[in-house]
Amino acid sequence: MPADFNWAIGGEAGDGIDSTGKIFAQALSRAGRHVFTSKDFASRIRGGYTAYKVRTSTEKVRSVVDRLDVLVALTPRTIEENLDELHEGSIIIYDGERTTMQDVEIPEGMIGLDVPLKSLAEDAGGAIMANVVALGAACEAADFDIEHLDSSLKKRFSDKGTALVENNKQAARLGQEHVQEHYADADLDYDLDTTDNDYVLLNGDEAIGMGAIAAGCKYYAGYPITPATDVMTYLKGRIENFGGHVVQAEDELAAINLALGAARAGARSMTATSGPGIDLMTETFGLVATSETPLVICDVMRSGPSTGMPTKQEQGDLNMMLYGGHGEIPRFVLAPTSVEECFWKTVEAFNLAEKYQTPVYLASDLAMAVTEQTFEPDAFDMDAVEIDRGKVVDEETIGEHQTESGGFKPHEITDDGISPRAFPGTEGGAHMSTGLEHDEQGRRTEDTEMRIEQVDKRNRKVETAREREDFSPREFGDADADNLIVTWGSNEGTLVEALEFLEEDGVDVRILSVPYLFPRPDLTEEFEAAEEVVVVECNATGQFADVLEHDTLQRVKRVNKYNGVQFKADELANEITEALAAGEGQEVQA
Amino acid sequence: MSSQVKFTDFKSDKQPTWCPGCGDFGTMNGMMKALAETGNDPDNTFVVAGIGCSGKIGTYMHSYAIHGVHGRALPVGAGVKMANPDLEVMVAGGDGDGYSIGAGHFVHAVRRNVDMSYVVMDNRIYGLTKGQASPTSREDFETATTPDGPQQPPVNPLALALASGATFIAQSFSSDALRHQEIVRKAIEHDGFGFVNVFSPCVTFNDVDTYDYFRDSLVDLQETDYDPHDREAAKEKVLDADKEYMGVLYQDEESVPYEETHGLDSSMADIDDSGAPEGAMDLVREFY
Numbered sequence: 001m002p003a004d005f006n007w008a009i010g011g012e013a014g015d016g017i018d019s020t021g022k023i024f025a026q027a028l029s030r031a032g033r034h035v036f037t038s039k040d041f042a043s044r045i046r047g048g049y050t051a052y053k054v055r056t057s058t059e060k061v062r063s064v065v066d067r068l069d070v071l072v073a074l075t076p077r078t079i080e081e082n083l084d085e086l087h088e089g090s091i092i093i094y095d096g097e098r099t100t101m102q103d104v105e106i107p108e109g110m111i112g113l114d115v116p117l118k119s120l121a122e123d124a125g126g127a128i129m130a131n132v133v134a135l136g137a138a139c140e141a142a143d144f145d146i147e148h149l150d151s152s153l154k155k156r157f158s159d160k161g162t163a164l165v166e167n168n169k170q171a172a173r174l175g176q177e178h179v180q181e182h183y184a185d186a187d188l189d190y191d192l193d194t195t196d197n198d199y200v201l202l203n204g205d206e207a208i209g210m211g212a213i214a215a216g217c218k219y220y221a222g223y224p225i226t227p228a229t230d231v232m233t234y235l236k237g238r239i240e241n242f243g244g245h246v247v248q249a250e251d252e253l254a255a256i257n258l259a260l261g262a263a264r265a266g267a268r269s270m271t272a273t274s275g276p277g278i279d280l281m282t283e284t285f286g287l288v289a290t291s292e293t294p295l296v297i298c299d300v301m302r303s304g305p306s307t308g309m310p311t312k313q314e315q316g317d318l319n320m321m322l323y324g325g326h327g328e329i330p331r332f333v334l335a336p337t338s339v340e341e342c343f344w345k346t347v348e349a350f351n352l353a354e355k356y357q358t359p360v361y362l363a364s365d366l367a368m369a370v371t372e373q374t375f376e377p378d379a380f381d382m383d384a385v386e387i388d389r390g391k392v393v394d395e396e397t398i399g400e401h402q403t404e405s406g407g408f409k410p411h412e413i414t415d416d417g418i419s420p421r422a423f424p425g426t427e428g429g430a431h432m433s434t435g436l437e438h439d440e441q442g443r444r445t446e447d448t449e450m451r452i453e454q455v456d457k458r459n460r461k462v463e464t465a466r467e468r469e470d471f472s473p474r475e476f477g478d479a480d481a482d483n484l485i486v487t488w489g490s491n492e493g494t495l496v497e498a499l500e501f502l503e504e505d506g507v508d509v510r511i512l513s514v515p516y517l518f519p520r521p522d523l524t525e526e527f528e529a530a531e532e533v534v535v536v537e538c539n540a541t542g543q544f545a546d547v548l549e550h551d552t553l554q555r556v557k558r559v560n561k562y563n564g565v566q567f568k569a570d571e572l573a574n575e576i577t578e579a580l581a582a583g584e585g586q587e588v589q590a
Numbered sequence: 591m592s593s594q595v596k597f598t599d600f601k602s603d604k605q606p607t608w609c610p611g612c613g614d615f616g617t618m619n620g621m622m623k624a625l626a627e628t629g630n631d632p633d634n635t636f637v638v639a640g641i642g643c644s645g646k647i648g649t650y651m652h653s654y655a656i657h658g659v660h661g662r663a664l665p666v667g668a669g670v671k672m673a674n675p676d677l678e679v680m681v682a683g684g685d686g687d688g689y690s691i692g693a694g695h696f697v698h699a700v701r702r703n704v705d706m707s708y709v710v711m712d713n714r715i716y717g718l719t720k721g722q723a724s725p726t727s728r729e730d731f732e733t734a735t736t737p738d739g740p741q742q743p744p745v746n747p748l749a750l751a752l753a754s755g756a757t758f759i760a761q762s763f764s765s766d767a768l769r770h771q772e773i774v775r776k777a778i779e780h781d782g783f784g785f786v787n788v789f790s791p792c793v794t795f796n797d798v799d800t801y802d803y804f805r806d807s808l809v810d811l812q813e814t815d816y817d818p819h820d821r822e823a824a825k826e827k828v829l830d831a832d833k834e835y836m837g838v839l840y841q842d843e844e845s846v847p848y849e850e851t852h853g854l855d856s857s858m859a860d861i862d863d864s865g866a867p868e869g870a871m872d873l874v875r876e877f878y
Contacts, residue, residue: 030878200877210873214866218858219673221665242867245672245854250698254665257658257695261669264656265636265677266859269669287659380874385866405603423859424654424670424677430632432602432648434657443604444649 003057005142005192006067009134010051010081011074013044019156020072020131021052022372024138025201027152028056029374031145032195036061036493037203037372038566040081043226043310049077058193062338062373062493063569069190070141072134076104086110091141091188093134111186113137115178124171132168136175144192146176200377204342204368204490205272207380208298209234211346212270214385217296218244219269221258223251223277226310227369228300231272252280256297260284263293264433266423268350272298272362275317276307282324285359289329291433291442292411292419292458294353294390296346298362300369303564312564313367315489318543321361322518328455330462332356333517335363337474337492339373343380345515352469355390356418356461363517365538367566368490393420398428407431409440413453417460462519471516473523481508483580484530486523486556488514488544491536494567501573507580517544520551527552534559534579538566557582597626600635602652608643613790613801616764617711618647621680624774625653630678638667640683640692642718644711644790647682661691664699664708668848671704674857675849678778679706686716689725689745696747700754700783705847707777710747711764711790714799721795731798747787748828748839752821757782757845759824760838763804764790769812769836776838782845804834811837819843 009021018039025035036055042048053068055061068085071078072093079092086092088109094101096114106112115137117130124133132153139146153168179188202210209231212220220239222232236246249255255271263269273281278299288295301317303309321333332352336345342364349360393401401409401420408431412419419440422429436444437451445451476496477485487495492513502509510530514520527533527548533556535545542558549556559575561567567575600622608614625635632653639648641660648655654677658666667681688696688710699708714731716722723736726747730739751759758780762773770788777784789804816837817823824840849855862868 198878200874202877206877213873214870216861216863216867218861219669221669238873240853241869243856243858245852245858247668247672249665250694253662254695254698257662257665258669258672260658261638261656261666261671262673262858263669264654264666265670265673266857267673268858268861269673283659284662291656377874377878382866382870382874385870387861387863387865389861389863407603423857424636424674425634425857425859427633430635430653430655432655432657434648435659436657443602 004055004061005057005069005190006053006055006065007070007138007142008051008053008068008082009072009074009131010049010078012046013042013048013050014046015074016131017050017052020135021054023149023152023156024135025054025372026155027148028054028192029199029201030151031148032197032199033058033192034061034199035201035372035374036063038064039370041311049075049081051078051081056192058195063497064566066568066570070138072138075100079104079107083107089187093137093141095130111188113141113179113183115175117175120174120178121171124174125167129168129171132171133175136172137179139172140176140179141188142190142192143188145194146172148194198377199374200380201372201374202339203230203370203372204336204339204364205230205300206234207339207342208272208346208362208364209238210380211343212350213239213242213244214343214382215268215347215350216387217268217270217350219259219262219267220244220271221247221249221255222271222273223249223255225274225277227302227366228272228274228277228298230369231298231300252277253284256281256284259295260288260293263295264424268354270296270298272300274300274302275304275320278317278320278324286325286327286329287435288359289325289331290435292357294357295359296349296353296362297359298364301363301365309564311366313365313538313566314562314564315365315538318363318517318539321363322547330458331358331518332360333363334360335489335515335517336368337489337513337515339368339371340375340379341515342368347385351386351388352465355388356465357390357421358461363489365490391418391420393422393426393429395427398422398426402428403441407441410442411438411454411457412440413457416464417457418464466519471519471521473512473514473521476511476513478508478510481510482531483507483509484526484533485509485511485536485576486514486533486548487511487536488517491538491567494569494572495536497569498573498576501570502576505573505577507577509576522551523548524552527554532557532580534576536567536572536576538562595626595631597623599632600625600651600653602650604649606646606650608646609794611793612643613713613764613792614643614647614711616767616770617709617788617790618650620764620767620770620774621682621709622651623771624778625678625680627771627775628778634676635678635680636670638663638670638679638681640687642684642687642716644682644684645687661687662695663687664692664695667706668699668702668704671706672849672854674859675854676857680778681706681708683710685710685712685714685724685726689747693725693745697750697754700751700756700785703757703782703845703848705782705849707774707784707786709774709786709788712747712787713790713792713796715792715796717792717795728798746828751785752824752828752840756785756840757842758784758838759828759840760786761834761836762786762788763808763836764788765801765805766836769810773838780841780845782847807834808836809833811835811839
């Protein structure tokens with residue numbers, strides 16, 4: 001493992017945990033360190049336990065681990081909640097003057113740094129800066145140059161005036177000095193090196209929003225829902241600079257219908273929601289598919305069913321995305337595997353939607369949505385973005401797709417299943433679209449032959465896509481290993497980190513991470529070549545394992561986690577080892 | 591092209607399957623004539639239709655069109671107009687589509703005030719499902735599913751629109767062809783959401799709200815000294831329990847449509863397909 005450092009701040013919702021955590025994460029990123037953040041939060045505005053965790057290293061970090069080196073505890077519960085992750089030598093920064101923290105006991109073997117956060121903040125200009133005092137103390141504890149924190153504070157507060165920036169810098173200094181003065185003898189042996197690298201730090205929802213703008217998306221309609229709202233928040237105020245528009249609809253039904261309307265008008269259009277919203281959108285999803293309208297629908301999954309656990313992780317909506325909607329409907333289901341891939345899969349989703357005139361589900365999840373990760377800026381190389389609008393006809397070419405009497409054929413029967421598309425305003429292109437079964441001109445029909453021709457035409461697009469697109473999985477580990485581990489979505493990073501633990505234990509594995517869930521790659525050969533296949537996913541029943549068994553006619557072993565928390569690398573390595581050792585048909589649940 | 595457009599250019603070659611005598615024939619004719627009269631042609635017109643007898647209108651008209659899912663026509667229309675403000679957008683549906691399943695969208699479409707027109711063919715019954723009570727059916731209207739009548743007051747669409755902040759509210763009668771066409775034209779010309787409730791009788795299932803009933807009872811506001819710009823007067827009219835009115839009940843001449851408020855002035859169909867838009871790298875720099 002890279003020598004990494006794990007830090008967290010925890011308290012009650014409303015204590016400014018998120019923004020404080022982010023300031024520290026940005027300081028680390030600006031100091032050329034890689035960062036991976038995670039959040040523990042409850043579905044409430046104020047009160048309740050909440051924490052922001054930062055894992056940092058000079059090498060790439062892709063997951064969370066069960067370890068905390070420095071914890072800023074604003075409440076006693078923060079210590080209780082993290083007891084398993086604290087270890088001998090862990091440092092706990094707390095304010096012993098705070099009423100709730102007066103009687104707190106620092107667990108044996110750990111180092112408590114009692115810093116009067118509030119009163120030092122008052123000395124610097126205001127009690128509100130107490131958390132920043134803690135950041136200064138944390139910098140000292142971890143031997144991290146406090147000037148990097150200054151730059152992060154400046155980014156955060158500069159639009160509120162230089163005085164506020166200076167006060168915050170001062171607050172951090174007071175925290176730092178307090179530790180220097182009172183804990184000079186303590187064994188604070190962490191050392192956070194800096195590098196000259198420039199990294200960007202962003203989360204999955206932001207990457208999806210950025211990918212949408214890069215892909216030329218101009219229209220977004222959505223309804224607030226955790227954890228998808230940040231996509232809308234990101235786009236609002238940014239997409240307008242690129243000629244686009246964001247609408248907060250009255251509900252998810254309206255959101256997808258607004259997006260459908262914009263797509264019919266020729267805009268690259270998108271909506272994002274989470275499971276409960278997908279339920280509501282499914283009605284219109286069928287119309288989108290039958291009318292062959294390009295639309296990107298992003299499902300940032302959370303724990304279900306029903307309202308489930310809104311702020312917890314799960315990958316439980318796969319079947320919904322694969323099969324949701326009555327009747328039989330072709331669609332694409334793409335699953336980004338990292339924050340970076342959230343960007344690229346969004347770009348690809350728009351191209352696939354327009355090339356094949358189908359709805360495209362983008363399957364993200366809470367773990368990716370709220371996780372901030374560092375990247376080299378050219379991971380988001382805008383020059384590498386390609387745009388393909390598919391078979392759009394104009395006034396000159398429209399004649400090739402008209403009936404003898406001049407009627408346009410938006411559902412023309414073609415060999416590849418893809419029909420011409422005319423944007424409204426195109427002369428000679430006026431046509432009807434409907435969710436009713438229709439003829440080539442889009443007019444309602446119950447003609448038995450036309451019904452079959454239209455169903456086949458729509459399904460033929462899937463075959464065409466299989467021929468034209470590369471749906472390969474991403475591969476890691478030892479290509480010749482007998483053990484094959486398959487996963488999808490946000491587990492990829494954790495699994496790649498688990499590799500190191502597995503290697504230490506002498507377990508060789510080949511990892512396939514599948515970003516295309518429909519159409520998906522044929523893994524029959526890979527399955528046949530392997531002695532053991534283990535499918536890893538964050539749900540209880542193994543939805544992806546089911547479809548792979550169906551595709552390959554081969555039984556697989558399963559590692560499932562559905563307690564609401566994403567996999568951790570060391571834990572996952574153990575689960576895999578256990579699954580590999582278990583007999584046929586036994587399931588392992590994390 | 592628009593100068594030569596005839597209203598028949600908006601007719602498709604599909605013959606309507608509406609019952610002989612259905613009010614929807616007159617409603618549709620007035621819509622087509624109003625569209626032609628306001629200088630539109632089928633290639634710049636987008637018609638969004640709902641579900642039910644009224645929803646078939648998208649098939650019988652010739653234009654860019656979509657036949658949506660039940661009750662959701664309004665958000666589709668708004669999406670079309672926002673994405674391409676150059677298009678003339680008209681949404682059509684029935685009383686079930688608009689005031690029952692789509693009632694929530696109706697309220698929000700009204701307050702959103704997108705510059706489009708919404709024509710509701712109100713026959714006070716569900717026709718295509720063969721005669722059940724609709725949200726505008728009378729309290730004592732007996733049907734197979736409500737043998738003693740719905741026993742709840744009908745939705746008052748005009749009052750609902752006014753309460754939601756409508757900038758244009760009108761009511762017409764499909765059989766009064768000239769007046770209906772004129773009212774729809776005014777809805778199209780209105781800068782904002784032009785709402786028209788059209789009495790469009792169902793000759794098969796509704797023997798109460800008939801042509802004769804509307805002909806005898808409707809009060810034509812144009813034949814009175816009514817001022818449609820007076821919101822207080824409109825309040826009185828839409829809440830009048832004794833009379834029903836035809837004409838423009840309310841129009842806010844100061845109405846600023848959504849597109850103008852939000853700076854939407856060009857088609858979003860035009861994107862640079864050579865790659866990411868210019869300046870996109872700034873989006874990445876923001877995360878340093």
